[in-house]
Each structure stands twice: as C-alpha cells, then as structure tokens.
Amino acid sequence: MRMSVSFLAAAAVLALSGAAYAGPAEDYIKANKCSKCHTEKTTKKGPSFASLAEKYKGDAKASATMLNTLKTGGKEDHEKVPGTDAELQAVIAFILASK
Ligand code: HEC
Structure with a gap:
C-alpha cells in the first residue's frame, strides 16, 4: 500500500514537471x-512537429539526432x-x- 501511494505521488510530480516544459x-x-517554417500540424517549409514526432x-x-541537427545544421543544413x-x-x- 505504502509503495503505491508514493508511486502515485511520484507520477503526479512527473506529470506536473512535464507540463511545465510546454x-x-x-x-x-x-x-x-521557428514558426516561419514549422507549425504543430501542417507542413510548411519544414516538417510539422507532429510529423517529426511520428x-x-x-x-x-x-x-540526440535533433539536437545535433539544430546545433550543427545537420545533413540537410538546417538554419543555425x-x-x-x-x-x-x-x-x-x-x-x-x-x-
Ligand atoms: C527557413 C525554414 C526553417 C526555419 C526558420 C526553422 N526550420 Fe527546422 N527544419 C526546416 C526544414 C526544411 C527541416 C527538414 C530538413 C532538415 O532536417 O534540415 C527542418 C527540420 C527540423 C527538425 C528536425 C531535425 C532532424 O534532425 O530531423 C527540428 C527539430 C527543427 N527543424 C526545429 C526547428 C526549430 C526549433 C526552429 C526555430 C529555432 C526551426 N526549426 C526553424 C526548416 C526550418
């Protein structure tokens, strides 16, 4: 019983900190x-965020791959x-x- 209560508490904390990132x-x-080329759902010059998630x-x-692209330009020479x-x-x- 004790275990599951603290597990739930931990899950709640995680959910909250996840939301704080948005x-x-x-x-x-x-x-x-970034929205010049990206939106959440539709493809503009760049892929939509939803399609990247997919x-x-x-x-x-x-x-790691995306961080590398953003920092170095990557294979496709992304904007710095x-x-x-x-x-x-x-x-x-x-x-x-x-x-
Ligand atoms: C001039 C248009 C343009 C702008 C501005 C732009 N992007 Fe992109 N982005 C692209 C294109 C085109 C691609 C797909 C080809 C590539 O990976 O370079 C892409 C791909 C990406 C990817 C996927 C990279 C991968 O490794 O698959 C991420 C993440 C991303 N963009 C984030 C951003 C963020 C964050 C910003 C704002 C700071 C931004 N982009 C601004 C055009 C743009």
Missing part, C-alpha cells in the same frame, strides 16, 4: 520564429538556431510530444 518551449519557438517514434536517439542545450532539449521534448 511553456518555455512554446515561448522559445515563438521568440525564435518519424522519431520509438527512436532512442531522437533527441540560438539557445542553450537545455532550451533546445525542452523544445525537442515538446516536438516529440506533438500529435
């Missing part, structure tokens, strides 16, 4: 005009993007959670 990530995307579904290296690793990780987590 704010900064969305602010970053707005502030850095493409990387189940890929354990998804975050500003921000710290932590900010970019938050944006990537947001993208991977898009549906």
Whole structure:
C-alpha cells in the first residue's frame, strides 16, 4: 500500500514537471520564429512537429539526432538556431510530444 501511494505521488510530480516544459518551449519557438517554417500540424517549409514526432517514434536517439541537427545544421543544413542545450532539449521534448 505504502509503495503505491508514493508511486502515485511520484507520477503526479512527473506529470506536473512535464507540463511545465510546454511553456518555455512554446515561448522559445515563438521568440525564435521557428514558426516561419514549422507549425504543430501542417507542413510548411519544414516538417510539422507532429510529423517529426511520428518519424522519431520509438527512436532512442531522437533527441540526440535533433539536437545535433539544430546545433550543427545537420545533413540537410538546417538554419543555425540560438539557445542553450537545455532550451533546445525542452523544445525537442515538446516536438516529440506533438500529435
Ligand atoms: C527557413 C525554414 C526553417 C526555419 C526558420 C526553422 N526550420 Fe527546422 N527544419 C526546416 C526544414 C526544411 C527541416 C527538414 C530538413 C532538415 O532536417 O534540415 C527542418 C527540420 C527540423 C527538425 C528536425 C531535425 C532532424 O534532425 O530531423 C527540428 C527539430 C527543427 N527543424 C526545429 C526547428 C526549430 C526549433 C526552429 C526555430 C529555432 C526551426 N526549426 C526553424 C526548416 C526550418
């Protein structure tokens, strides 16, 4: 009994901290005009966030791959993007959670 109560408490904390990420990530995307080429659902110049989430579904290296693309330009020569690793990780987590 004790176990399951603390498990539920931990799950609640995780759910809350997960939700807290959505704010900064969305602010970053707005502030850095990623939406010139990306939206959540429709393909513009760049793929939609939902389609990226689909493409990387189940890929354990998804975050590392995307972080590398954003920092170096990647294979396709992505625009250089500003921000710290932590900010970019938050944006990537947001993208991977898009549906
Ligand atoms: C000028 C248009 C343009 C802008 C602005 C842009 N992107 Fe992209 N993005 C693309 C295109 C095109 C692709 C697909 C080809 C590629 O991976 O470079 C892409 C791919 C991506 C990917 C997938 C990378 C991968 O490794 O599969 C991520 C993540 C991403 N963009 C995030 C961002 C973020 C965050 C911003 C804002 C800082 C941004 N993009 C701004 C055009 C853009």
